[in-house]
Amino acid sequence: MESSRSRLVALCAIQFVDVMGVTVVVSALPRMLADVGGSAAQAGLLVPVYAVGFSSALLLAARLGDRLGSRRVLIAGLVFFAVGSVVAAAAPTMVMLVAGRGLQGLAAAVSVPNALVLLTRAAESEAARARVLSAWNACGGLAGAAGLLVGGLTTSAVSWRAIFWGNLVVTAALGVMVLRVVERDQPIADRPKAFAPQSIGLQVLVVAAIVAAANTYSQPWPVVTALALIGVIAAVLLVRRERRTSSPLVPSELWRRPFVAGLAGSFGITATTSSFVVVGTIFLQEARGFSPATAGLGILPFSIAVVVAAWSAGRLPVRVSLRGKLVGALLLIVAGAVVAGVWLSTAALFAGLVLAGLGNGLGAVAAYGLGTAVPAEQQGSAAGLLNTGAQIGTATMVAVTIALAGRATGLSYSVGWLTVAVTAILVTVGVSCVTRKRTRS
Template identity: 60%
Template sequence: MSASRTATAVLCGVQIVDVMGVTVVVSALPRMLSDLGASPAAAGLLVPGYAVGFAALLVVAARWGDRRGHRWVLLGGLVTFAVASVLAAVAPTTAVLVAARFLQGVAAAVSVPNALALLTREAGPDRGRALSAWNACGGLAGAAGLLVGGLVTDAVGWRAIFWANIAVTVLLAAGVLRTVRRDCAGGRAQESFDTRSACLQVATIALVVAAADAARHSGVLLAVLGALAAGAALLLVVRERRAPSPLVPHELWRRPAFVAGLAGSFGVTATTSTFIVITTVHLQQDLGFATGSAGLMILCFSTGVVVAAAAAGRLLSAVGATAVLVGSLAVIGAGAAAAAAIPEVVGVVVVGLVLAGLGNGAGAVAAYALGTEVPDDQQAGAAGLLNTAAQVGTAVVVAVGVAVAAAVGGGATLDARSGAGVSVGAAIVVIAAVLVGRARRASRSSVPAG
């Protein structure tokens, strides 16, 4: 294997570990909560915790690499991921585990964009093939995490997931040191990013997720955190407008296709993540499936993702990205609605999972196609925002879905019907947002010049 292909394999390994970090705990959630003496409602923190950390730094992590060198920043991310995995493996309480998951998400946010920057450099003329491998690894990692988490938990316990993370991360760091060439700060090394905007972004995301989770505790707490989140968001908007080097170029917000892609990225991930978390708990706690068996059941969702993603290119050419996105969200909503209607019938739940997987696979591709209809010099920023929207969608709507399901279930269990119903509602809201944006785009383009 050539040096560039070896480096590509190592960097794709970073993508696998970080993406799998999102899904590998899903099948193990009931066992984790039981071992730590937590209620099922705590699932509303364990999954979003990683997503919040991931979303918070994606936009700025690549700039750190520009200024300090992508290789060193990537190694720092891998070391942080290993430290967080140790903390998770020995976590004595749910609070410690949530903190460890958040730190893992931060490490993933630092690692992924810098690994991608190095991948495009190392691949040279094989850049297209390397990017295809990168995307394929991300899709497979998300699917494999659902299965691996369940099987490992059944065989040796959920803490083994995090011990294995440490070993794999050490191997990846060694591989980066051995195969990836050193890099210096690039042409944007002297370009600063606004620290206040970065801090406000982190605060806004954290407060939004905290407010969503507070819905299961207290209406007063929800109102207070919601007001703080709104205030932080307002400050972020004001700061971004005034900053000489904003986190998000102003031109992006004036592109309707980009905004539609952003909404789609949020919605596709939010709806399916919520449905999968609720269904995983439902399969084990209500229908009596073992952890590994539940993971195998969820695999039908992953199969749908792979099949639809492979066919998405032809669909985009035939009907356009907006139609594919809207149709995909409708399919996800239909799958969740079916499972919400008859959650006690396993066959219906399986059909719902397959439909959700098909919608996720095609919808994610369509959202990315819309969101990257931008000039070349804005591609990196657009891609970072699309990923951020996806992680925020996971964090917020999973927290809301679990809070609603826990409230209806009385706290002792999660009500599958209401939890899946949150996914249906989210799908409807995002479809409406995309269609309204499309109508505005059409009306603007129809206005005659002059």
């Protein structure tokens, strides 16, 4: 029992640290730029480079876990994350700092899906799997807001470099815990076939181009258009290749209704709630005069609601299906966006944040529950795709939401939250259609 609890803590902590890495530098950006001689224009590189590395390599890393062993690949990811932390902590120039952040993002991609696979494989029953997924998603929900607080407090109290030196210490501790409490990889009887380098390259190019385009929406339109076009062309080539090859990157058997519903849910939950929180943060600062630090604290109701809902999701009655939980979660997000967008007050925003947080926590557990209910040899691919969907959802829809709200006249915040509500409704319809006939939990 103690070993099981320690395993849960170690693997969920990996999720927490890696997801927190996306936002932990935001509060420290001004001092980072001053110390390494970076310009204000270069500030936009430090967050996207991590996100691009994180999202583009998730599927590849998960498939490597299928072939080489998830524990072994997870340890490699922690080592690479430590190396990236050292490079960033000691960086004398902007180029080195960006390189360190990029390596951290790639390392996070290696670690997260394999930690999820190890977590779900160890669950001995559906109830146990629901509980570990609840803990997993609660940690992910807390990580984003924690990154803003940890980054700001560490920079103010010590130095921004202490963020990365701290990552090194934490990563070393997590590596020791994994070696002690996670069982060695067992021989794989039906080892997946090798996948072609062309498929790998195309998949990485697709995700990297899409995420990069979304994160550079404020750049001149030819840049964004070129990146988006590269992503579309690479996606077409990837689909054609996957249909024709005997060794696809994603096994064709994986594309069953429950998994597709889980993938859609993973995309939709993060796409809508990330956009909701970003618009809310801007609203608190621009419309209500909150300072950046106070606005960050104002998002805490969302994070608390995520943890409460995720922790409770695995304890709901068995008769409440995963499909029902996911649809209910998306409708909570719709309700939260409507409340915030119609009343446009601080109190309404806080109420909306709580509703959206409950939807996030409940929906993420349901989506991952649907998506990971696959045979053991497909666990890596499933985990990689679910995490990729979540990362793409955040990167693309935040950009779309801000772009639509910025172009509107009058109540632009209402337009932002309306975009969130419409997106959640569309995903709800999609999940309902996919699961209408066959998905049962």
